[in-house]
Amino acid sequence: MTTAETETRDPPLTAAEGAAFFGDPDPGIGYNRVFFALQRIQRTIMPEIEKSLREMGIQDPIWYEIIEAADSAGEKGIQMLALQKRLFVAQYALSRHVSRMVRAGLLRREASGGAGRAQVVRLTGAAEGMQERIWNVYAEKIQAAFAPRISQAEAYTLVRMLNRLYD
Incomplete structure (x- = not known):
């Protein structure tokens, strides 16, 4: 089109x-x-x-965002509080997702070494390459749904408008 x-x-x-x-x-x-x-x-x-x-073993779509955030943080990992703020997810819900991902062998969760109960999340070797495989699923399904209905130019216009709706 x-x-x-x-x-x-x-x-x-x-x-x-x-x-x-x-x-x-x-x-x-x-x-x-x-x-x-x-x-x-x-x-x-x-x-x-x-x-x-x-x-693929990914139990919830938010796992992609958690993997992406941990991957972006690199070896130093990402603190749970920073992850919570980045994903706009309640602490209890994020903690459950991370626990499931730890059990699935995709993440390591460790005390951050500071005061309090702060924790850091890091990817395991099993999660390497997972981000790209998950992204490919999203790309294929979303493009198949949108491409027949809107042009690529319209997609960029729409995303620019939608991005104004959140900080």
Whole structure:
């Protein structure tokens, strides 16, 4: 699909035109429509991704983000608190995921040596190359779902807009 085809099919709308198109009494409802559309997209694509990941031994999609963060931190590892802040995950949930990943042989969790109960997470040898294999699953499934519907240029435009929604 070319950009010209999608622009002809879905030209940009003003807020008033968008509200009228969807029958919304208030153009602000467009924000709600974005939120729920993103949730539907995620629910549509994730079951197939999760199935492929489970076949690889990855029990939850967040494991990819944990592996990526630990890999980025290198041999020094990443502190659990930093990981919690990076992933926007509650401490108890992150701790459960890390415990499962330790049992699966993908991570090591060690005391950080400082005061308190701080812990550092590091990848094990079994996790080497896992990030790339997981990424390939995501890339294949996401591109297969999106490519027939939006152009590459539209994808970059959309991600730039969505990136403004979080810090």
